[in-house]
Amino acid sequence: MNKDPHLYPLRHTHNTDQDSALWNWAQNTVVGQRNQLQQPQNEAELQQLLRAANGKVRVLGSRLSPGRMLGVHEQDLLLDLSAFNGVIAHDADSVTFAAGTPLEQVYSQLTEMDRMLASSPGVIAVQTLAGAMATGTHGQGLAQSSLADEALRIRMVLADGSVRELVRGEPDFAAAQVSLGTLGIVTAVTLRTRPFRLFTCHKFAxxxxxxxxxxxxxxxxxxxxxxxxxxxxxxxxxWNAHEASEAESQAWYANQREVIEHGDDTDSSLNETIDQTLAQMHRDTQIHGKGGKQFRTVTRFRDFTDISGDIYQLFCRGIAVPQINVEIGVPLEKTPQIISKIKAWYAENHPHMHYPIILRCTGASEAWLSPAYQHATCFFGFVVYYADDGSLSEDGLHFLTEVEKLLAAEGGRPHWGKYYDPQRYQWRDIYPQWDAFHEVRNQLDPQRRFSNDYVTALFD
Incomplete structure (x- = not known):
């Protein structure tokens, strides 16, 4: 049984497509009713909806976030902005996308233009652009930070139906970069771009x-x-990546722009560890045989080899499977001592490992509510996959809980779009601009239209 159904809700395994209730993507929380969902086709329709509605308003995006972030009461409004899609404008150095454009489409259209973002991609590309920015989605690499740090302009419709375009360099732009959807409804984002490049990723154990x-x-x-x-x-x-050589680039183009694998010999040194991890995952999820997509996230490490390709082919490799995913960012300078503390805790307690710890580092972010704000940051990621019956491994959840305690005590900041225990954090202590963000929210949404129980508990 699940020990904390509020933090880590059980998953409903029945088909919810015909439900009158509207579920988040993981099907572990009802976020509202289908009759509350509106799908404006353009900005004018969105403005009219906001002017006519009386209750709270939340945008669903791809619904990947925990349901508590999305849920509203029965008199409130849910918005689907999937019609806000595609390229709106572009120049030599930037591209403006509609806010509901999935990241996979952003990446493919940039590649077609021989452009790319400075930020490394998040692993799950079905996220919408505005949703990924609002929650601080990031990749890996100290020379870049979150997706939101590549924004030059953010266009949004405010609570009264008026339009505001926030521009990089303005005093409140850093509030809008990672806003949790609390300032307005983002309709378009202008992203700075750079010339397209290829990379080679060296893999080793x-x-x-x-x-x-x-x-x-x-x-x-x-x-x-x-x-x-x-x-x-x-x-x-x-996985360590650097820019591809001229020969590697030529091979990629000659291979119809598909990933190049290097060498005929593969490295099997992780195979025994992979088999042990898969056995643990099978026991935890009660799934027998080869199972589902969650097992492919580990089996791809068997018999690995170096590869070359574009940044999205190499790193946007996430497999979207219902899971409890906790990710905590800590200052990079503290990371060595934190790793030592995790080792000592593990040696003393020998906890059950459901899945390996994922480690990604980024440079400092300019966004006030980014977990990487002002600091080069190491993100520690933890995953527990749902069993076929919708339950979760108690041992796996215990591991998440205990390590989150350790990281929070070291000043860790949780990824907003993933799961975390809010009781572990003193927000004003870990976010220097917390009150400044609150003031921008007072100015842009004084009536708290873009709120729900989660947002109210967080800020009010």
């Missing part, structure tokens, strides 16, 4: 004995770095 030093070194030496920590086996699986 190594002992975690010196992870405290190695993690920082990898991130300093490579443009992008991502690592998975198999704590039970004291092993790391690491």
């Amino acid at each position: 190594v002992s975690a004995d010196t992870l405290e030093q190695d993690l920082v070194a990898w991130n300093q030496q490579y443009e992008m770095s991502k690592a998975w920590w198999f704590v039970d086996d004291n092993l790391m699986h690491v």
Whole structure:
């Protein structure tokens, strides 16, 4: 049984497509009723809806976030902005996208233009652009930060139906970059771009004995770095990427712009660890045989090899599977001592490992509510997949809870779009601009139209 149904709700496994209730993507929370959902086709219709509605308003996006972020009361309004899609304008250095454009479409259209973003992509590309920005979605690499840090202009419709375009350099722009949907309804975002480049990703397995030093070194030496920590086996699986050579680029183009695998020999050194991890996941999820997509997130580490491709082919590799996902960012300078504390805690308690710890680092963010605000940051990610009956592994959840306690005590900031225990955080202590954000919210939404129980508990 699940010990904390508020933080980690059970998943309903029946088909909800015909329900009058509207569920979040993971089907673990009802966010409202289908008759509350409106789908404006353009900005004028959105303005009219806001002027006519009396209750609270929330945007659903792709519904990947925990249901508590999205849910409204029965008199309130839910918005689907899927009609706000595609490229609106572009010039040599920027592209303006409609806010409801899925990230996979953003990436593919930029690639067609021979452009790319400076920010490394988040792993799940079905997120909408505005939703990914609002929750602080990020990739990996100290030379970049969150997706929101690439915004030049953010256009939104305010509570009274008026339109405001916030521009980089304005005093309140940093509030709008990561806003949790509390300032207005974003309709368009202008992103700065750079010339398209290709990358080669080196993959290897190594002992975690010196992870405290190695993690920082990898991130300093490579443009992008991502690592998975198999704590039970004291092993790391690491992806380090740098710009591809001319020969590697030519091979990619000759291969119809598909990923190039290097070498005929693959590395099997992680295979035994992968088999053990899969066995644990099968026991935890009560899924027998090969199972579903959640197992592919681990099996891809078997018999690995270096690859070359574009940044989205290499790093936008997430497989969307219902899960409890906790991710906490801590200042990079604290990361070595935190890794040592996790090692000591593990050695003393020998907790059950459901899935490896995911480690990604970014540079400092300008967005006031970004978990990486003002600090180069290391994000520690933890996953527990749902069982077929909608339950969750108690041992897996215990691991999440205990490590979140440790990271929160070190000044960690949780990823807004994932799960976390709000009782562990003193927001004003960890976000220097918390009150400044509150003032911008007072100015743009004094009646608290863009709110719900979650937002009220957070800010009010």
